Amino acid sequence: MTAVIFVIATLLVLYVLFGYPLLLSVWAKILPRPIRKQFVPTRISILIPVRNGVHWIRPKLDSLLSSDYPPELLDILVISDGSTDGTNEIVESYPDPRVQLLALPPGGKATAVTRGLERVSAEIVVLTDVRQTFDSQALRTMIACFADPSVGVVTGELVIRSGLSLEEYNTGLYWRYEKWIRRNLNRIDAMLGATGSIYAIRRTLATPIPPDILLDDVYLPFKAAFAGTRIYFEDQAKAYDSPTSLETEFWRKVRTQAGVYQIMGHFHALLWPGNRRCVH
Structure with a gap:
């Protein structure tokens, strides 16, 4: 009996790691669902929720404001969730009027994002974390996808730079594997969320x-x-x-899994067999 359980468990692991991705790849090739892309200059607001991001906030702002995007159509709101390390002072003194600060008491990221959404009225809202820098074409490329009226959310790709240690290298390998799965989910319109470091949403769809x-x-x-x-x-x-350490990545995945169970409590239809995301 123990041997049977071991074999079944092994087969399940192999299916999750190799079988499912291969089947998904075949599905994506047989039934792709492409969209229409065309860049149309559109006013955007960028929200950056942050708590104690003094080491990253200036490079982040520099990165966004050096984007190849019409400068008159872009503004940035930094939502400080109880920062105490000098983050607020850097934002307040940043020499560009398009950068504004919303300083809040500690309340968590969800509350910070909701408060930020209350302050902006641009047609498209871009949400991003403080650590990551953007490619100069990232904003323009995302906005081009909204030319298709069926698109409500566009998420970009997080690129993990090559690490020097074996541990960091392995973390990068995992991200490449995960992104391969995401590309195939995208081809069949079955995406399971966005990448928190870079995504955009129509303002009319961004609810509290x-x-x-x-x-x-x-x-x-x-x-x-x-x-x-x-x-x-x-x-x-x-x-x-x-890249981050494997320990950091492990705890990130623990938090993500807890969040997934929480999400299923809010969206019961995800478990309905008629939903194309159910099998994923």
Whole structure:
């Protein structure tokens, strides 16, 4: 009996790691669902929720403001969630009037994003974390996807720079594997959320987030998807980050899994067999 359980468990692991991705790849080749892309200059607001990001906030702002995007159509709101390390002072003194600060008491990322959404009125809202820098074409590339009226959310690709240690290298390998799966999910319109470091949403679809939500980058895209629009993965819109340790990555995945169970409590239809995301 023990041997049977071992064999079944081994087969399940092999299916999850290799069988499912291969079947998904075949599905994506047989039944692709492309979109129309065309860049149309559109006013955008960029929200950066941050707590104690003094080491990253200036490079982040420099990166965004050096983007190849019409400068008159771009503004940035930094939402400081109780920062105490000098982050607020850097933002307040930043020499560009398009950068504004919303300083809040500690309340969590979900609350910070909701408060930020209340302050902006641009047609498209871009959400991003403080650590990652953007490719100069990332904003323009994401906005081009909204030319297709079926698209409600566009998520970019997080590129993990090559690490020097074996541990960092392995983390990068995992991210490449995960992005291969995302590309195939995208081809069949079955994306399971966005990448928190780089995604955009139509302002009309960006609803308030319950304060206890762990994964805003899953909650908001699913709200848009269940409103009848598409989550699209644009892998040419890139954000860059340095690799983290396997321990850090492990705890990130623990938080993500907890957030996934929480999301299923808010979106019961995800478990309905008629939903194309159910099998994923």
